[in-house]
Amino acid sequence: MIVFRYLSREVLVTLSAVSAVLLVIIMSGRFIKYLAQAASGALDPGVLFLIMGFRLPGFLQLILPLGLFLGILLAYGRLYLESEMTVLAATGMSQQRLLVITLAPAALVSLLVAWLSFSLAPQGATQFQLLINKQDAMTEFDTLVPGRFQLLRDGSRVTYTETMSDDRINLGGVFISEKKLDEKKDHGITVLVAEKGRQEIKPDGTRYLILDNGYRYDGNPGQADYRAIKYDTYGALLPKPDISDEVTDRDAISTNELLTGEPSLRNKAELQWRISLPILVFIVTLMAVPLARVNPRQGRFLKLLPAILLYMAYLTILIAARGALEKGKIPMGLGLWWVHALFLSIGLALLYWEPLRLKLASRRSVSEVAHG
Incomplete structure (x- = not known):
């Protein structure tokens, strides 16, 4: 023993x-x-x-x-x-x-x-x-880190915010660059800059990004045909989270x-x-x-x-x-x-x-x- x-x-x-x-x-x-x-x-x-x-x-x-x-x-x-x-x-x-x-x-x-x-x-x-x-199923607001450029999973969008509130609702110094592509043609890029922004959630769960006091630029890199639009308020629909339990x-x-x-x-x-x-x-x-x-x-x-x-x-x-x-x-x-x-x-x-x-x-x- x-x-x-x-x-x-x-x-x-x-x-x-x-x-x-x-x-x-x-x-x-x-x-x-x-x-x-x-x-x-x-x-x-x-x-x-x-x-x-x-x-x-x-x-x-x-x-x-x-x-x-x-x-x-x-x-x-x-x-x-x-x-x-x-x-x-x-x-x-x-x-x-x-x-x-x-x-x-x-x-x-x-x-x-x-x-x-x-x-x-x-x-x-x-x-x-x-x-x-x-x-x-998380949106950009769930993973966004202030002061850092963030590439989304599909690689077509880059988001940056200088500041963010603790509740992740209000943003300051927003920059968004989105590249629009399909299988046959490159549609160029869209750049949004704004002094501030916020997330709005509707009762049905739909989410919107509301940007205030900024500009939107549309065009193709390397070409001088950019279109610039100044806006006071700009709204964009955010993808609705789809949480799978499978x-x-x-x-x-x-x-x-x-x-x-x-x-x-x-x-x-x-x-x-x-x-x-x-x-x-x-x-x-x-x-x-x-x-x-x-x-x-x-x-x-x-x-x-x-x-x-x-x-x-x-x-x-x-x-x-x-x-x-x-x-x-x-x-x-x-x-x-x-x-x-x-x-x-x-x-x-x-x-x-x-x-x-x-x-x-x-x-x-x-x-x-x-x-x-």
Whole structure:
């Protein structure tokens, strides 16, 4: 029991540290991406942390198996390097018994991954898509930042305001440049400048931009045929927000709907993928235990790169098989199970190869001594 607690603690502590580092790296990359979208006006800066919170379960369900795999390699590699595993082996600790002990923390991780995969990750993906739908329906006034030129999503309009009230209704020092295009002809640009402006919302939800004391310029760049119009008040209809509550992302489909809903290839492939993640945890544990065995003279990082490549091959083939399954290129009966069977075989080969090699070498030595 003491050995069990010691080994489990080593694995879980290393798992936590590795997973935390991987999570920070991945979330930092995604946060920079969303931050760039917020800077361009595509997202409201106030929802960035909410978006990351919704995406967190989806990140964790993929990070935890890798964190466990690396945790076993690093934790047991250190024990081999410091000859602690040699002492345990002298007391009767075999590779099979070490694997059984390691499967206990692996079962805990597998349960957590299953909870994330079947419940939390789909819920987070649903809320994320609804939030993105809401962001897509925002008007310029929702994302406009004073003192900065803002390019709209279609790239045809640039808006600038020098000042903006706290309620985002009144503007000061307004500049709007709109390029009018169709598929066949360039219709030039329209430039509006105004001393001030405001947003008016009608009872039916229709929005208008009202500009006061300004000019409108129409023409084509490079040509001297601009038309200038001075106005006291200018009104423009703003697009009406259209917030969609439709969720189309496969990651956002609830597990219950996958089980009871339409039996499409897409749904069946997604269900098998979610089942595969907890299974993945046990198989990478089977591969990690023999791969962690190193010679103290070789160092603990000798097998780290080949082990990571093996894990990436497993995950890559699994993702590719899911895509092929969705397209009907792989029979549904075969599904993703052949990938697990392949790497289960590799794990078993890794587990029994070294003892078998040592046993054969020992018999060879005995035979040589007997004939010598």
